[in-house]
Amino acid sequence: MISLPMYDVWPEDTQSLTREIQHRLRLQGFADNETRRVRPGDLLAHWQSGRLLLSQACGYPLVTRLRSVRTVGCFHYTAAGCHGPQYRxxxxxxxxxxxxxxxxxxxxxxxxxxxxxxxxxxxxxxxxxxxxxxxxxxxxxxxxxxxxxxxxxxxxxxxxxxxxxxxxxxxxxxxxxxxxxxxxxxxxxPLTPGLPLITAGNTSDQQLVLLRTTLQAIVSDPSCRPLCDRLLIQGFSAIERQAYPAVPGAI
Structure with missing residues (x-):
């Protein structure tokens, strides 16, 4: 399952990016059932699912309730107040x-x-x-x-x-x-690590590399630039879970 539920202010743009991710992951060899696009109702249950391939969560539940998931990384945003993969x-x-x-x-x-x-x-x-x-x-x-x-x-x-x-x-x-x-x-x-892109704890190291490679390819592809611009996305960084305990008061 894949989803991008956190910045879904303009759903048409969010769904376009989700479809692009889905398409590229299938080209990388992921199966159709692995890349099924969903619009989760219960976010915590969705993030905790063993079938989760990619989603975007919040740093606070990541360190307090999502201890089994793996972090994929963070998008970089152009919004005022952001700096690289950090936001405020x-x-x-x-x-x-x-x-x-x-x-x-x-x-x-x-x-x-x-x-x-x-x-x-x-x-x-x-x-x-x-x-x-x-x-x-x-x-x-x-x-x-x-x-x-x-x-x-x-x-x-x-x-x-x-x-x-x-x-x-x-x-x-x-x-x-x-x-x-x-x-x-x-x-x-203060600046804190941005909203983490996550995957299930049972995602393999090889699959994690493919997820990161796919996201980096999208933000670097000129053909995806108009879509990324609409979502204020300008880059991607692979970030490990260890970055998140530094969020003030998170744990």
Whole structure:
């Protein structure tokens, strides 16, 4: 199974890249049933499947709940805030609060995309809980189910601040510019390893090499450049699991 569920802001582009990966993996000798494209509902179950050939996960569940998978690597993104295979989160509030820092939002309302998100939740744990839990720093902590929904909550004044990774924010600004109207970045997190591309723990060393070779070939092929540009992808690096414990607060 292969999927790219994490930056699926514009599904047509995501599916085009998934089809390109599928096609090239079949040329490398992978069977049709191994390269079946899926749109997973339960991401954790999908990532833990022994039939997983390639997917994109989040660094926080990688080090906390996905201990059996193998890391393939990371895409490099052109979004502001990225550096090579690393990315960061932006702390976003309403324009009226543009002069504040994240620490100035004590006693106000935080909205996060999910409690297992590095970019939307764990960045707050890493930044603030040296002093007190998030529920002690903020008057309320809610979960929206997605970065786009978190931005909407801040815009509609049902929350006061959120954190969103820089790639998601750039893609949303490109395709849905109205989602960030009236919002402003009031801070940023340190760089961390980007969203890991993963494969099942039973994937062989030879298959892992083929996966990495295929992804490198796609980002280097001029014929794929227009598609990669639409997804803000400009490169690929093979990255081992050992890079991820350095993510602040992840383990």
């Amino acid at each position: 989160s932006y702390f976003v509030a309403r324009l009226a609060d543009r002069h504040k820092t994240p620490e100035d939002f004590s006693g106000q309302r935080l909205v996060c995309n999910a409690p297992d998100s590095q970019s939307g939740y764990n960045v707050w744990v890493s930044r603030l809980t040296a002093e007190k839990p998030l529920t002690g720093f903020f008057s309320a902590v809610s979960f929206s189910g997605g970065h786009r929904h978190s931005l909407q909550a801040v815009r509609r004044q049902s929350a006061d601040i959120t954190a969103i990774d820089c790639v998601s924010l750039a893609l949303l600004k490109r395709h849905f510019p109205q989602e960030s109207e009236g919002l402003v970045i009031v801070g940023e997190s």
